[in-house]
Amino acid sequence: MKDFINKLYRNHSLIYKGLLFVCTTFVIVYLFPKSGKFKYNFEKGKPWQSENLYAPFDFAIKKSEDEISAEKKAVTENATLYFDLDNGIKSAVDEAYKQEFQKTFADSVPNRRLNHLYNAGQAIINDIYDYGVLDENYNFSNDRTIAILDGRVKKQDGLFSDLTKQDHLTTIINSDLSKENLQDYKTVFTSLFFDLIQPNLKFDKVFTDKALQESLDKIIYTRGSIERGTLIVAKGEVVQGDKFQILKSLELEYQSQVWNQTSFYWVLFAYTLLVSLALLMLLLFLRKYRPDVFDNNTKVTFIFFNIFLMVFLTTLVINYNSKYIYVVPICIMPLIFKAFFDARLGLFAHVITVLLLGFIVPNSYEYMFLQIIAGIVTILTVSELYKRANLFISVGQITLIYIVAYFAFFVIHEGTIETLEWTVFGLFILNGLATLFVQPLIYAYEKLFGLVSDVSLLELSDTNSKLLKELSNVAPGTFHHSLNVANLAEASANEIGANAMLVRVGALYHDIGKMKNPTYFIENQSTAINPHDELSAKESARIIINHVIDGIEIARKNNLPDRVIDFIRTHHGTSLVYYFYVQHKKDFDETDTADFTYPGPKPFSKETAILMMSDSIEAASKSLKEPTTTKIDAFVENIIDKQIEEGQFLNANITFKEIQSIKKVLKLKLANIYHLRIEYPE
Structure with missing residues (x-):
């Protein structure tokens, strides 16, 4: 029994995902219509696109709503x-x-x-x-x-x-x-x-x-009947008049008379299979391509919640009046996912959601085409969501794509623009206005799920914030060092396509732990007195190493997001405090490296790896004597190559090619900092 409980505990994350998967599947299926879906799509006044249709059974021709209304009147x-x-x-x-x-x-x-x-x-x-x-x-x-x-x-x-x-x-x-x-x-x-x-x-x-x-109860709702095997409509024939009413009668009869209790359970089972397959594809995508998201139950819950929310809103509109289907701002979802995760995940989740909605919306092919195209445009056009102008421009482009695509579909079906329904364009404009609601929604999600978007990162990057102000007052040297590291890291991130805003914020806060003992760090020492002279090498190393732990405590006390705290934890990885290690080794032959090693963990993303490189380069560059281009190049190569040899980047999804690009940027930036000129021969 104890082993079973321990096994459950070890696999609690997977068990939670399984329960979330099952619950989301059943809730979505519950929202879907439970009757059988007529497998043919048709519209009045448009050609019949499918094969010749013969009556599958005897059924009565139902009067149209206009006819019944006229009789009642x-x-x-x-x-x-x-x-x-x-x-x-x-x-x-x-x-x-x-x-x-x-x-x-x-x-x-x-x-x-x-x-x-x-x-x-x-x-x-x-x-x-x-x-x-x-x-x-x-x-x-x-x-x-x-x-x-x-x-x-x-x-x-x-x-x-x-x-x-x-x-x-x-x-x-x-x-x-x-x-x-x-x-x-x-x-x-x-x-x-x-x-x-x-x-x-x-x-x-x-x-x-x-x-x-x-x-009124004596009114007869049918007029005539169709026998089984009778040709109802031929391929290419225009659906209008009696043909349209016969098809509507067949559709209604198919959904009401054919479905008995057994059929209902089969339909329920089929819906469950399809919805579970779609959600399973999303989970497999996360596991293979976004393992960091897959391992975080909060993020998986957030993704599933948004998919359910879009299905719920769409079913509400369909139950009220399906002609308002395009008012639902489906493109909010890829915007949100791109803000919190990345474009690829946003597009994949958007496509999965649109496929689910294809079961219940009228004219499903047209709807799915419009929504997928709009989702692609959303992913391609929206960048730097924290800039308000970008959001307005992108929403305008999304609305334009909706209008152009709908216009094309209408002309294909009707062959004319004389009967164009201009009110639908108004629905697309309302959709665009609703999409602008993404900003307050992102803020709400940040508070509910503890996530961090670029908007929050922009606020955290403000050097006038309370914590950074305190850092600049208590440890001015560290604050200046953090600014330099932020500039180096941001330029490196832009070079390889990493999240520049995230790495800049991480760089600004990575050394806030030094506020606890600022004078023990050389950049904050304004006099010739060094407090380490009064301590043993081991004690000095402990103070230096503890700035990581102290930084985490200060960050949590000031409610910094976990994504920012990750930079504090990883910016030294598992490297040695080499200076004090060598000092200790002079006095003792046998030295335990554990006392001089940072607790880690090692960097586990491109952004945290960039910060480690930038931090080491900026700190060590202060020791350069008479820097030249050759010295700077060798200096950058040696420090980063040593980090690679120590295996500091093994957990980060960064390539050698990207590391070379980062080296190039760091060399150029250091050359600019030291104002190097061309070395003329003597």
Whole structure:
């Protein structure tokens, strides 16, 4: 059991990567659509690019969305309106009319005339309440059919225009009195009925909506059917009209009817295989070409998180509306990876992500082509991301590439620019604006994952920063030495294509440990007194060696990134403090070199190897007497060749050719520092 636990502990890094790989795979598959994907791509009005397509099974032709919408609209507009009738209102109005009529008309009116007036008024009431009086003025069309319900029992049918509106009472009264030649009594009857007439119809919205829904449910969503084996579309035939609708019907049927529970699991399994293959290729790439990234679980997590984030954002947009697919700034990812790692890793991860998205986006070939081309342009154009102008220029170029590529695809498909969708160009511009968000995103990632970008390195290179200010005050000689080393190292890094900004920052901070005992280092000694004269060679060596350990402590206390601390740890590698070693050897025959050896580790990158060379050359150059070109050349060759013989660069991915280029730069820089002139013969 103990051996098993020890084995797990030794392999915990690989186990973590395995769990991360599995979790990322399942989360991405979870985001993907789970139905089968129709294997043909087609667009309305464009030629059919695949082979002749025959119906694989019987299926119904589904109506288009426009047809269904039109039918629903017609049903809605022609639906019957239901009104509830209050029977008691009419009887109450009749009774009230009898009483008010006697009060209104004086006894002086002859009986015959009085009966005529009474009957005319009763006729007006019957006319008003023929269908009923509405309780309010509803905004319905006059030709809408209506049904009057008496206790949920349909009593009468008609049109909405048959119902009496309260603002139409005067019109009805005037019309009926004109027929009876009683216009002289218009004012009297209008005043009388104004107080008598009460509404007896109320719109029943609940019942009307229920009846409407029943009518909508009866709509048939198909028209005709296609039998198995029927030719649907031939190669090269333009997809439009019924052909397009038949293909859409087949696609929908394929995704809904064909997929049973067993098929669902097979689709899930197939998606898992493809996604895991893509992510496995990324892990293999990291292991073979970026072992330093592969060994760092935080960096691997960071890469997988960004891939998941792009898939997540894209699926969100597709679920909302797939026509906005190009708003998602996919090119942010290669920008971020280039800022934290390198261009090759950024492009590889970008391609893997685009391949994953090809499963779920419409017109996948067009989408993948545009995104891969845009990713390549991103990698090729964006340099020195910390310079704002460079980012704006690169984003403009990326947006232009999107627009040009989309325009070309559109012309190929349509053969004309008359129907060009200009709104898509607006989406590309929004994409470019979203890509500018990369700067704050990089800052957030630095805080979340503890990574370092060129933007942070630029801030650290400021000699007015708190730590470098302290170094210049406490150990001015060391500060001046660090500046010279930074200049030498930066020039060397530019010569071989290494990260010049990183090596410059590393050079500025590599000797901050000397602040603890500044006077024990010769560059900070302003008097003839040397404190090492009072110490043994072993004690002196320990103080010199400890400036590496002290530097690491100071760096961690000031929250310097690990990439910068690496330069402090490695700038002396495992070399000897040779001067004190020789001094000790004069007094003791047997000397243990461990007491005079730096703890290491050896440089493990081009940048750390450059710093070791530059630091040794700059420090030793102070001992040159009457420097000449010949002396400087021999001096540089001897120091670097000795480091090679000691195996200091065995762990660094630097070649002999690159070392020769660095020697050339260092010789030239030293010659410029000492202002050498041509040596004339005497």
